[in-house]
Amino acid sequence: MTHADGMDVLMLSRLQFAFTIAFHYIYPPLSIGLGLLLVVVEGWWLQTRNPLYHQMARFWTKVFALTFAIGVATGIVMEFEFGTNWATYSRYVGDVFGSALAAEGIFAFFLESGFLAVVLFGWEKVGPRLHFFATCMVALGAHFSAIWIVVANSWMQTPAGFHIVGEGLAARAEITDFWAMVFNPSSMDRLAHTLVGAWQAGAWLMVSVGAWYLLHRRHREFALASVKIGLGVAAVAALLSLVTGDASARGVARNQPAKLAAFEGLWQTAPQAPLHLFGWVDETHGCTHGPEVTGLLSWLAYGDSGRPVTGLEAIPPTDRPPVNATFQLFHLMVAVGCALIGLAGWAGIALVAGTAGAIAPAPVAADLRGTRSADCQPGRLVGGGGGRQPWIVYGLLRTSNALSPWSRPTRWRPR
């Protein structure tokens, strides 16, 4: 991939897209999570008429608007990159993604951005119930947006409901069954895992800001309410992440054995497949160093510790993903997810204990670790995308063949 005289256009294009999408993907999960929390807070205000919740709704609406605006701005760049860097890929998947992305634009983005104007500028101009309806539509739009994008991305992992038309560079996929495309083998598992991750990101942001106010002894009532509501949503979502993550990993075992083998640094296909808690993959010698639990991977993947799991040695080297990078990012994602479950439990106990002294350590930790939930999202994204390599559409189109035709022979030299 790299050369002594510099990086080729493929690597540069991949680096640029990885950077662009990782940066973009900080914001949509925050919007989705905060959208849900806005519904909770404003609904709670309508129910109780406690002015504290009105104040919270207005404050968090402004933060939501900021994440939404940056999310839109950073998302537009990727649309251009599809054309400039990945024209062959765009042509190949265009007839499949066209309907999903059009649905995203019409049913999700228009819904979200249209009602956002009412949410932002409609305070005291429309009735409280209409305003709450607009808030619900914004949250729904954010969730719909995730649905269609995850469906499109999942189709790249587990293509279904299509046939191939043409050959060579002119080959492209066409939909033969729209619903088979939507409900492709990995879409629902990945959607569930993505949404609960997004809820965590928004909830931990709310907890973090509340924690910061508590530490600085400001806006105590507001801060406590933010920590309590955020923590409630974060705790539920953190536990759901375990369930949805497990379902998603079982799907990877069924549909993408090379990716699962890279996730776990598994080389030999054998019964009692071990699961590495952490470690380092030596790709040159084909082994993984680190503490392992024998049979745990077989049990997690198939519910049977004696069942063999496909190792990397059974997969041709040209079809293997970059193993160590995928292994490290996957384990980082799992570690952050487990840490957030522990943090939610610790902070919950501290809150139930009720004294300011008991609460203090939790906000400190939340302040330090809370927004890491959003950082976990790009890790999840890059780990998932990295494990799909060397395919851009799994089993159908290699990433190296997806570049724009003009850029293939070009070599970039660093100055």
Place this chain on the structure above:
Amino acid sequence: MIMFMVVYLLLFAVFVFLLNDKIRHGPDDGDLQPAGKWALGFRANGGAK
């Protein structure tokens, strides 16, 4: 490529600056009491419980 990174750095700086500014400013005390026709409904409902 350098310009690309600079634009993104600027965008991230704007986001951090605005978020930090909003958090440091905190919630507005005026938002504790709804205004306009919301206030009428609010008072009709007996204010805060």
